[in-house]
Amino acid sequence: MKQGQFVTGVDIGGSHITAALIDINERKIVSSSLSRYSINAAGEVADVIETWSKCIAEAAKETGEEQVCLAMPGPFDYEQGISGIQGQAKYEKLFGLNVKDLLGASLKLPASAIYMDNDAACFLHGEVFAGNARNYHDTKVIGITLGTGLGSAVYDKGHAYSADLWDMPFRDRIAEDFLSTRWFLKRFEELTGQQVSGVKDIAAKVGESAIAQSVFDEFGRNLSAFLLEFIRRESPAAIVIGGNIAKAYELFKGELEPAIHDHDPSIKIHLSSLGEEASLLGAVGSWYAHIR
Template sequence: MEKIVLGVDIGGSHITAALIDLEKKKEISKTRFRARLNAHASAAEIIGAWALTIENAMGRYAGMPAWISIAMPGPMDYKNGICLIKDQDKYESLYKVNIKEKLAQRLNFPAAKISFRNDAVCFLQGEIFSGSIKGLDKAIGLTLGTGLGTAHMIDGKAFDSDLWKMPFLKGIAEDYISTRWFVTRFEELAEVKIKDVKDLVENHRDSPYFRSIFIEFSMNLAKFIYKFVRKKMPLAAVIGGNIAQAEAFFLDDTRKYLAQMMGYSFPIKRSTLGEKATLIGAGSCL
């Protein structure tokens, strides 16, 4: 059982959990559970929803995992399991809560065997471990979703680049590369409120602003990746997260704009593992 760990991916609107076989470098079949979350609920409700998803995943396999490794957005005291997210329109009730202790009590699982890692780090680590950049010795990773996650690789290990708050255009990078930007910008252009990028793609493709908003996003993303590349000098970038599921509407343009800035074609790869990348990465980060 030492090779069986539980990987957990917590985002701004969801939680996914699955058992990971580290020896085989893959998710154990039929152990994945996913649930949508209300990131504005009370701390007890949120932690209860997380615990239920984790219990469902563990309940599909005989025995207990050796470890629970949780990928979660920052800011956070990852070592001690204390949430420090503030003023980000999510998880307000968890500010300064020791999530590690609360989950350990709820799951009746040793706190010493529950660890937290930055979600972008876990995503990149998963892609290094068994995904689209396996074999590369220098790469960067971006998770595009409720927030912006960034990570870079050193000697085969992923580290948090913490560039979501980097000064960018008229604010910080996350202001322009996140679900929040799509929601705000589309409302400015079309005077229509959307829920997220999935809603935009599924219900507003006939809008005269549909193409223009993705072109603008492509340019913003290319500018950001250009700055990221200049900082870390990687051989390739890999992207994941909920927004990446709409890659058909922005990724080719992003590559084109970035090539114009750099003077050559820089590889931007789409995650081959999808959601599994963060789960596998969380497990392999031990």
């Protein structure tokens, strides 16, 4: 492999890290380099950085790490590399720390070789570039990621940026309280008295439990209310939905799609076709646009 042609893209999630080499010329992931590690986001700083470093080094072993581009959840000072994540049940111990410096030291790279951007913006950038939204380069698209947190982004004529709506006032709290994994787990326990470990556990019960389906229906109503506000702000041509919760889209689309299309029948709703690869491609694409 030619050095300089490949850059390491990284997706930091609330329960995992994924990394891979990205071929800049072909704008594709080198599939043989794909590396994924589980992560304890409540762990000690040294353990988190060590796990991230191992995953990145494994992905880049054929070329070595020269430039690393990370899709990171927020809030975060992406330029300086300082975490502002607090009160989200993930990476709390990184709060206030310079993650670029910590990761650079672990990888034996200068902080300048560590590029970071918002994970939702990277996701949307990747989907417009190579995924289901690739026909919208010259228009406006909004994107959301649904998982341990709520990500939101806008793509407008070549540039993707975070909409930062996770803490938008919603119902009697903030949007993320109703549109994340923790809402599913809390709501299901409230209705059944049962504790489950993830959304997929609730999805598995839908065939045998009307309550399980009712939780997804309620989520669909919450999501449609949130998206309608997002749509009013941005007037997009399309919406892209990603994140682990989107894997259960069939269970909540019945409440979501009619509400969106009643508001504007022309808006297209697309599920992510690239999954985690969108964030990897988007992180590198964001860096490439930044240096040009």
